[in-house]
Every structure is written in C-alpha cells, then in structure tokens.
Amino acid sequence: VARNQSGKPSMFSAIYAAVESIPRGKVSTYGAVARAAGHPGAARQVVWALHTCHGRLPWHRVVGANGRILLRGEAGLEQRLRLQAEGVAFSGGVVVMEGHEFQFRSRRAPGKG
DNA sequence: CGGGTGACTTCCC
DNA sequence: GGGGAAGCCACCC
Numbered sequence: 001v002a003r004n005q006s007g008k009p010s011m012f013s014a015i016y017a018a019v020e021s022i023p024r025g026k027v028s029t030y031g032a033v034a035r036a037a038g039h040p041g042a043a044r045q046v047v048w049a050l051h052t053c054h055g056r057l058p059w060h061r062v063v064g065a066n067g068r069i070l071l072r073g074e075a076g077l078e079q080r081l082r083l084q085a086e087g088v089a090f091s092g093g094v095v096v097m098e099g100h101e102f103q104f105r106s107r108r109a110p111g112k113g
Numbered sequence: 114c115g116g117g118t119g120a121c122t123t124c125c126c
Numbered sequence: 127g128g129g130g131a132a133g134c135c136a137c138c139c
Contacts, residue, residue, distance in 0.1 A: 010136090011136080029121090029122090031122060031123095041121095041133075041135075042134070042135055043122060043134080044119060044122090044135055044136075045121095045135055048137070052137095064120075065123085070120045070121075075120075
C-alpha cells in the first residue's frame with residue numbers, strides 16, 4: 001500500500017482500490033472512480049494512478065464521461081477490444097453505460113439504492 | 114514556491 | 127457535433 005510521507009495512505013491507494021473493484025464486464029469513469037475513492041474532482045489523479053500501475057490494474061475498465069474512450073492510438077483500440085472481449089457493449093464508438101457503468105457502493109446520486 | 118503537464122469534467126456558444 | 131474556457135489535484139523540474 002502506497003503511503004504518503006506523512007504516513008497516511010494517499011489517494012493513490014483509494015483510487016487503486018476503486019479501480020480494482022471494477023468487476024469484469026463493467027466500466028467506470030475517471031470522475032466516478034475519483035468519487036468512489038473519496039476524492040471527487042480528482043479525475044486527473046485517476047489517470048496518474050492508472051499510469052503508475054499500468055499493467056497492474058484493469059485500466060481498460062476506466063473510460064471518460066459518457067463512456068468515451070479517451071486513450072490515443074493503439075492504446076484506445078486495445079481498450080475497446082478488451083472491453084468488448086469482456087462483453088461490454090459499444091454504440092457509436094462509445095461504451096453503452098446504460099447497464100455497463102459499474103455502481104460503486106452507494107457513492108453517486110442517492111436514487112433508489 | 115512557481116511553472117508545465119496529464120487517458121478529466123463541466124459550462125457555454 | 128465542435129471549440130474555448132475554468133476548475134481540479136498530484137507529479138516532476
């Protein structure tokens with residue numbers, strides 16, 4: 001577990017755990033992961049975490065708002081292929097969030113849950 | 114402490 | 127649908 005110089009766990013740890021918690025066949029957004037990690041607005045740090053752990057995390061399960069693939073070049077293609085391989089549906093080049101967006105343990109809008 | 118950077122997000126036209 | 131701007135946070139120099 002990565003820690004800060006102060007000794008307390010950094011957002012890295014929270015973000016890391018959040019990304020790891022995304023089950024196969026589901027996806028989430030940078031913002032949602034940041035929220036689930038307890039750091040709303042830290043979407044950019046999610047990118048940082050993914051980069052730091054590129055290869056250790058299901059990075060392909062993290063997409064941009066509206067299920068858009070933000071990666072460039074082959075990376076973007078690979079992400080899409082990986083998601084499709086997991087059964088994630090695409091429409092018009094973007095992920096069908098409707099039913100594929102992973103809902104973290106009661107973090108987003110209260111709704112019915 | 115300041116400046117630049119990044120797989121972001123939201124608001125407006 | 128595309129472009130511009132502001133907000134956000136941590137890493138690196």
